[in-house]
Amino acid sequence: MKMKKKGYINTLLYHAFIWIFGFFMLYPVLWLISSSFKGHADIFQRAHHLIPTQWEFSNYIEGWKGFGGISFAVFFKNSFIVATLTTIGQVVSSAFVAYGFSRIRFKGKKILFGCMITTMLLPSQVLIIPQYIMFSKLGWIDSFKPLIVPAFFGLPFFIFLMMQFIQGIPKELDESATIDGCNHMGIFLRIIVPLLVPALMTSAIFAFYWKWQDFFGPLLYLQTPGKYTVSLALRMFSDPAAVTNWGAMFAMSALSLVPVVILFIAFQKYIVEGISTSGLKG
Incomplete structure (x- = not known):
């Protein structure tokens, strides 16, 4: 009886702690709303x-009107375009590269893999000036191209994540597919991709979230207000020379959370599966 009572007290204390801790974690969001x-x-x-x-x-009405005759619908549309295309580019290209590193033998493979891992150690600030100069020479400034095109060349973090997942898939499946006449593309599309769904979904969630809340990229490359993303448009509410409409800014900030919250709730089960990188056990 005492053990049962002690277990009940422990459970009660545990849930009380979780509720209190959860409240402090969510308080900034609650304050924003x-x-x-x-x-x-x-x-x-x-x-x-x-x-x-x-x-x-x-x-919400005042905030949705935006500024300069541009409503927030335009900024949301721009963010969806950039975040969606970037997500597709990063996930698809990273999956191809991860399969190549995991399953295909070629000369210089270890050197290329080492170079890829090294890029993860470079601070992003080191690349800002060279990238800006390159995109300026290409005439891509004040367009979505600098924000979208690099995504189609893979992201080292996603490549490494998918590699770990692919390495958990038995190679016997590849060999069986090869006997049935599949080439590398057939093996990738018919064997690897269906089993790679948890890692693909995890990468897609992170890619969309990171690009949706990106502020520095749009600030650096976008100059026309009509091309601003949500994160950059929110900054325009703050006007040091006039009275800032804080209520409208907080209203649009709250709305900007809706897409990523819906995305997380809808696909949260894939996050644990993808990060665990367990794959299939042979």
């Missing part, structure tokens, strides 16, 4: 209160 319904004065004078004294739904 709460502030999106507050008036300008209420945001700062009652910053510690999550429930507004007066609900200002007009913040």
